[in-house]
Amino acid sequence: xxxxxxxxxxxxxxxxxxxxxxxxxxxxxxxxxxxxxxxxxxxxxxxxxxxxxxxxxxxxxxxxxxxxxxxxxxxxxxxxxxxxxxxxxxxxxxxxxxxxxxxxxxxxxxxxxxxxxxxxxxxxxx
Amino acid sequence: xxxxxxxxxxxxxxxxxxxxxxxxxxxxxxxxxxxxxxxxxxxxxxxxxxxxxxxxxxxxxxxxxxxxxxxxxxxxxxxxxxxxxxxxxxxxxxxxxxxxxxxxxxxxxxxxx
Numbered sequence: 001x002x003x004x005x006x007x008x009x010x011x012x013x014x015x016x017x018x019x020x021x022x023x024x025x026x027x028x029x030x031x032x033x034x035x036x037x038x039x040x041x042x043x044x045x046x047x048x049x050x051x052x053x054x055x056x057x058x059x060x061x062x063x064x065x066x067x068x069x070x071x072x073x074x075x076x077x078x079x080x081x082x083x084x085x086x087x088x089x090x091x092x093x094x095x096x097x098x099x100x101x102x103x104x105x106x107x108x109x110x111x112x113x114x115x116x117x118x119x120x121x122x123x124x125x126x
Numbered sequence: 127x128x129x130x131x132x133x134x135x136x137x138x139x140x141x142x143x144x145x146x147x148x149x150x151x152x153x154x155x156x157x158x159x160x161x162x163x164x165x166x167x168x169x170x171x172x173x174x175x176x177x178x179x180x181x182x183x184x185x186x187x188x189x190x191x192x193x194x195x196x197x198x199x200x201x202x203x204x205x206x207x208x209x210x211x212x213x214x215x216x217x218x219x220x221x222x223x224x225x226x227x228x229x230x231x232x233x234x235x236x237x238x239x
Contacts, residue, residue, distance in 0.1 A: 079141035118156035
């Protein structure tokens with residue numbers, strides 16, 4: 001490993017071994033999203049009436065609540081992975097990349113937690 | 127090429143706009159009827175419809191190109207004719223599904239209101 005050219009600095013290091021895991025997890029969450037979003041869209045179409053009482057009556061049922069919480073977790077997970085790849089493709093400055101990825105992770109976990117908590121309050125009738 | 131760009135644009139677009147709408151929707155539901163009224167009022171406005179129809183289109187486009195990616199990931203569909211056919215059909219099926227959903231919503235329910 002040299003310290004001159006950019007290829008010299010990375011030659012011999014091998015892969016970071018995180019790429020395949022990221023790629024596979026992106027697909028696993030995609031499959032889960034396909035299932036959960038199909039449930040979500042069909043449920044909303046069957047619901048028809050989007051008044052407060054109607055939506056609460058639907059979402060607070062145990063099956064709907066659990067599916068909705070899983071959907072929230074899975075959507076934010078999958079979205080975080082997609083945005084991470086976007087950032088890694090276009091933000092090349094190491095410090096900036098670290099900062100943007102940090103903001104992304106905070107937003108993804110925070111948003112997911114807020115959504116799951118919101119569904120929980122509806123499920124428990126608060 | 128276009129399908130690949132559309133896949134990323136719709137995916138990252140939904141990650142930013144779609145999840146913001148989801149957060150607002152669930153937060154408004156959890157906050158009570160008044161907060162939900164505000165959300166529902168905005169979504170029934172012209173801009174709200176633009177966002178919701180846009181998200182529906184983005185979802186189906188991302189779903190169709192995602193399904194196409196699954197087929198390509200297992201090593202199938204690389205024959206030139208097959209590849210070209212699905213690169214054209216995927217976004218078109220997505221538009222058909224978007225129109226179908228909104229036709230149902232508008233004709234049966236009279237929209238989001």
